[in-house]
Amino acid sequence: MIVTVKTFAALREIIGSASVAIDVSSDASVRDVIKAVSERYPGIGIIASQIIIAVNMEYVSFDHPVHESDEVALIPPVSGGSK
Amino acid sequence: MILITHDKLAVEDIVSETRGNDKGGVVTFLGTIRDTTDTNRVLYLEYEAYGPMAEKLLKKLVAEVERKWPGIRASVAHRLGRLEIGEISMVAVVASPHRAEAFKACNFIVDQVKSDVPIWKKEVFETGEVWVGLQSSSD
Numbered sequence: 694m695i696v697t698v699k700t701f702a703a704l705r706e707i708i709g710s711a712s713v714a715i716d717v718s719s720d721a722s723v724r725d726v727i728k729a730v731s732e733r734y735p736g737i738g739i740i741a742s743q744i745i746i747a748v749n750m751e752y753v754s755f756d757h758p759v760h761e762s763d764e765v766a767l768i769p770p771v772s773g774g775s776k
Numbered sequence: 777m778i779l780i781t782h783d784k785l786a787v788e789d790i791v792s793e794t795r796g797n798d799k800g801g802v803v804t805f806l807g808t809i810r811d812t813t814d815t816n817r818v819l820y821l822e823y824e825a826y827g828p829m830a831e832k833l834l835k836k837l838v839a840e841v842e843r844k845w846p847g848i849r850a851s852v853a854h855r856l857g858r859l860e861i862g863e864i865s866m867v868a869v870v871a872s873p874h875r876a877e878a879f880k881a882c883n884f885i886v887d888q889v890k891s892d893v894p895i896w897k898k899e900v901f902e903t904g905e906v907w908v909g910l911q912s913s914s915d
């Protein structure tokens with residue numbers, strides 16, 4: 694199935710697009726999505742290990758299943774607000 | 777109130793919306809753009825958000841704070857896009873019947889925004905740029 698994945702910040706700059714279509718198996722988990730993105734964009738390298746994932750705007754674990762209609766977002770470390 | 781915008785943040789409007797005659801104290805926090813990080817001179821900053829999710833989490837945060845400290849009312853606003861030195865990137869306002877809770881709740885809000893909400897900051901220096909929070913291979 695094709696899952697559309699949103700990217701942000703450093704990740705978006707390296708990938709060169711704010712969203713990418715990723716082909717994964719129909720029983721894929723969030724972990725599989727990260728793996729597929731890392732394989733397609735090896736340039737994300739060290740960032741891949743720092744990503745957390747939101748599915749339908751909720752943070753989820755790497756075992757969380759992914760469905761075709763889900764809104765999947767790769768979230769690099771956040772830095773809003775103020776130190 | 778919750779606000780995520782590319783426009784300048786109107787602090788007085790946010791304070792007016794938050795305060796009330798039953799509130800005896802109002803704490804306002806402004807996050808502003810600093811001109812140096814460590815020893816590097818900052819030229820400007822760029823903020824980016826996963827807008828709908830950031831808005832959702834800010835609403836949840838305000839609801840949590842208002843539940844945790846009954847009687848208070850809170851607002852959070854965050855600006856996006858390019859910000860120059862000295863400009864306001866974030867406003868948190870807490871109005872409370874008494875001041876002690878207002879300081880505590882405001883501090884809590886600022887900490888949570890930093891740790892949880894999908895907003896990113898890029899610092900642009902004379903010598904390069906960096907997305908804050910990202911661990912580089914040399915860290």
